[in-house]
Amino acid sequence: MGFCPTCGDEVAWKSEHGNPSCEACGAPSHRSFNCCWACGESFDEDNAPQEVARGYRLDFACDAGDCAGRLAWLMPFCPWCGEEKHWPHARELKCVECESSLDRSWAFCVRCGEEAPLPDECPRCGLALEHAGSAARCEQCRHIVCGDCCEVQALPSEAGAPQERMVCSECGAGAAPPAHEAAPRSAAPEAEDTGDEEEEDAPSEPDAPPSAGPQSPWDVLGVSPGTPLAEVKRAYLALVAQYHPDKVAALGPKLQALAQEETRRIIEAWETVRRQARPGR
Template sequence: MGFCPACGDEVAWKAEYDNPVCTACDAPSHPRFNACWACGESFDEANAPEPTALGYRLEFDCDSEDCLGKLAWLMPFCPWCGEEKHWEPAGGGGLECTECERPLDRGWAYCVRCGEEAPLPEDCGRCGQDLEDTPSAARCEACRHIVCGDCFDTRVVPAANGARHERLLCSKCGVGFDRPAPPEEPPPEEEEEETEAAAEDEAPEPEPEPAAPPREPSAWEVLGITPATPYSEARRAYLTLVAQYHPDKVAQLGPKLQALALEETRKLNEAWELVRRKTSSTS
């Protein structure tokens, strides 16, 4: 795994526990490995395979003939026999990286081989509905699958420290968790006394004041949040809104509607940039 599947940042693997590095590519290694797991370079060693290696979680049997070694997830080469490995993503789904053409897991936002942004799946990861036909879509914060608006909801998830956090979960991951409590409605205003109402009826109507020019909505109003909204919730609101105007969602619409979607995306991006800076400076 050379890149993070969630953010796309390059993963800088470091040698641990005074382990050596590969002389060909400088990747971290292990004194008992016979070959580099990153580039396949042979170390001309004949160490017997071991089920564990300090600093590495070796969980999968090598499928090469006459090799009894084990591998860690996404090691491109077996560290015992040096044979190249082609891992199939656990999630499947038929996605393929547009840059290096490697198979991708549906839960990956970025390719773990080259860091290229993963293409959006064509259908919902839960109900199978075509995502181009849905008004909204979002990525589940638990399984990371992209699902349609009918298959995700905000749920309250308890944390280890006893706190309760709101998370955007799909219909599968949200089972067993409650929806957030609705906001309390303000108490109804007291009815005015009949005498006051009568007096108001008899009073002459004041001349209407000239209408004030329409006020531009603030960045928080554009995102449907308040200045007190936590960063994580603000980011979630932004991602949910901007997903509705993704070019893939409006490709089948007319030029005017596509231009409108582009303008709405611009407003959301500008609003999020301002909110992000304000939130970062106060945190």
């Protein structure tokens, strides 16, 4: 795994336990390996295959006909015979850059760092994502689902207090917010409406234009048509960060709902621009 499947950053692997590094690519190795597992370079060694190498879990048998070696998950090359490996996935996606197999939960290819392509359909309802009004990546299972199959829910966190996260219908099932958390949210708008309707309606007026704004995905992302995809992606990530649940947790329920809707519009715009740019890549 040369790149993080979540953010796409290159992973800087380090040698452990005093093991050597590959002279060709610098990847960490092991004294008993005959070839580099990262680039396939031969070490001109003739060590017998082992089932365990310190620092590595060698759980998979090499499928080369004359090799009895074992590999760790996602090793690009067998460390014993150097043969290139293509790891299969149950519901396979192909990287558009290097054609490596990708898992549906990955946002980026772990081999070249290229952004993962959009799956054909929503894994929850089966709707073709190209026909979906919006789509989002579940923050729990990391699968991309259509807008109808995801929502912001308050889920338990390690700190103890519920934390709002964008989750799919499957991950959110059975994880409803506690009663003491849900009640104030539904009661608060009624109390504000009956006591001071003008003050409650006032902040909604300037916030209304974004949801009814221009339909062009370029306008939604704040970039001009023809902007390089890398720059569009930076604009997209910056916008999504502004409306992250952690950023709006202290706001009222209506403003939180508005932030959620704006997030969906931004995601939809990005997916549209990305699909349009893909054929020319």
